[in-house]
Amino acid sequence: MTPSTRRQVLVFRELPDDQLARLQAAHAVTVANPRIPGERDAFFAALPQAEALIGSSYPITDALLDSAPHLQAISSISVGVDNYPLASLHQRGIALCHTPGVLTETTADTIFALLMATSRRIPELALFVRSGQWQRNIGEDLFGWDVHGKTVGILGMGRIGLALARRAALGFGMPVIYNNRSAVPEAELGALAGHVRFVEREALLREADFIVSMLPSTPETRHLLNADAFALMKPSAIVINGSRGAIIDEAALLHALDTDQIRAAGLDVFATEPLPVESPLRTHPKVVALPHIGSATHETRYAMAEMAVTNLLQVLEGEKPAGWFDLGKA
Ligand SMILES: NC(=O)C1=CN([C@@H]2O[C@H](COP(=O)(O)OP(=O)(O)OC[C@H]3O[C@@H](n4cnc5c(N)ncnc54)[C@H](OP(=O)(O)O)[C@@H]3O)[C@@H](O)[C@H]2O)C=CC1
Numbered sequence: 219m220t221p222s223t224r225r226q227v228l229v230f231r232e233l234p235d236d237q238l239a240r241l242q243a244a245h246a247v248t249v250a251n252p253r254i255p256g257e258r259d260a261f262f263a264a265l266p267q268a269e270a271l272i273g274s275s276y277p278i279t280d281a282l283l284d285s286a287p288h289l290q291a292i293s294s295i296s297v298g299v300d301n302y303p304l305a306s307l308h309q310r311g312i313a314l315c316h317t318p319g320v321l322t323e324t325t326a327d328t329i330f331a332l333l334m335a336t337s338r339r340i341p342e343l344a345l346f347v348r349s350g351q352w353q354r355n356i357g358e359d360l361f362g363w364d365v366h367g368k369t370v371g372i373l374g375m376g377r378i379g380l381a382l383a384r385r386a387a388l389g390f391g392m393p394v395i396y397n398n399r400s401a402v403p404e405a406e407l408g409a410l411a412g413h414v415r416f417v418e419r420e421a422l423l424r425e426a427d428f429i430v431s432m433l434p435s436t437p438e439t440r441h442l443l444n445a446d447a448f449a450l451m452k453p454s455a456i457v458i459n460g461s462r463g464a465i466i467d468e469a470a471l472l473h474a475l476d477t478d479q480i481r482a483a484g485l486d487v488f489a490t491e492p493l494p495v496e497s498p499l500r501t502h503p504k505v506v507a508l509p510h511i512g513s514a515t516h517e518t519r520y521a522m523a524e525m526a527v528t529n530l531l532q533v534l535e536g537e538k539p540a541g542w543f544d545l546g547k548a
């Protein structure tokens with residue numbers, strides 16, 4: 219990419235003031251979030267001039283790219299890149315950046331908390347107290363299930379999967395099994411060496427007490443947790459989805475929960491987000507549902523915004539930033 223003078227940058231999700239100012243110091247910036255009804259028209263009006271986009275949580279489609287003929291770079295404020303048409307970006311020569319690493323530990327904290335909350339029924343019992351139902355000692359109908367010592371099966375042992383495995387194996391004494399397309403080299407396991415075991419996916423689904431998805435959403439991982447997968451799991455299995463809604467066939471999940479094929483599910487992500495109010499997952503007694511908060515702390519959302527702005531500034535200068543996404547390998 220040729221080093222720039224001032225480029226037309228379209229910001230499609232709010233940025234911290236100081237990070238917006240970094241962009242404004244170097245480029246001509248329009249801020250318009252297409253998810254906000256009052257800003258939608260401004261977003262589409264700015265696309266024909268836009269040379270760069272920065273934001274997240276909005277699907278960038280081929281049709282949208284067609285209306286942005288000058289686009290040269292997109293900087294996503296996320297690690298997941300499933301909102302972008304990767305092959306089209308590659309074909310059109312549009313660079314893509316994302317924010318791997320800065321959200322790893324925070325997301326692992328959230329997903330481990332979700333695992334614990336689901337198994338120990340924390341939201342349900344907190345509501346029990348809040349609603350004034352705690353009148354005597356609780357009975358076993360409200361007991362949860364142990365977390366420590368149980369086997370966790372991680373689908374997608376990448377950056378976040380490994381951070382989750384450290385919490386589970388080294389903090390909670392949990393045997394960890396995992397599945398990837400290729401096993402993590404022993405040298406990259408660090409303190410986890412000897413604590414985790416690569417297994418085939420089917421074995422993971424059969425053996426694990428907790429099945430956790432940290433897989434990216436791709437054509438290959440779509441509905442990987444489907445009726446066949448739930449049929450392999452233990453009736454006591456708890457399914458945790460910390461990555462993307464598309465990994466789970468939600469109708470099959472509901473059937474598995476309703477027929478006691480599995481015990482419970484903890485979900486941070488859904489096929490449609492925000493979760494539609496009519497979704498049975500919202501109020502299902504065996505489901506703990508969160509509003510996609512894996513990385514949602516003040517510190518980490520700031521770090522993501524800062525990295526995304528740095529990525530964009532560097533890519534517009536013709537450099538290859540830390541968050542460069544290699545479209546050639548996607
Ligand atoms: N809930 C939330 O708020 C958040 C959700 N996420 C989600 O988490 C995902 C993972 O993030 P991160 O850990 O940084 O990503 P990584 O790329 O580091 O990890 C992904 C892992 O999945 C494995 N994988 C990819 N495709 C397949 C497949 N078809 N079958 C089996 N394994 C596969 C990869 O291993 P291999 O290549 O060997 O197969 C890799 O180890 C993101 O893509 C995003 O969707 C991320 C942040 C926050």
Ligand SMILES: O=CC(=O)O
Pocket residue numbers: 295296297298299321512513
């Ligand atoms: O879901 C969040 C992300 O960063 O990806």
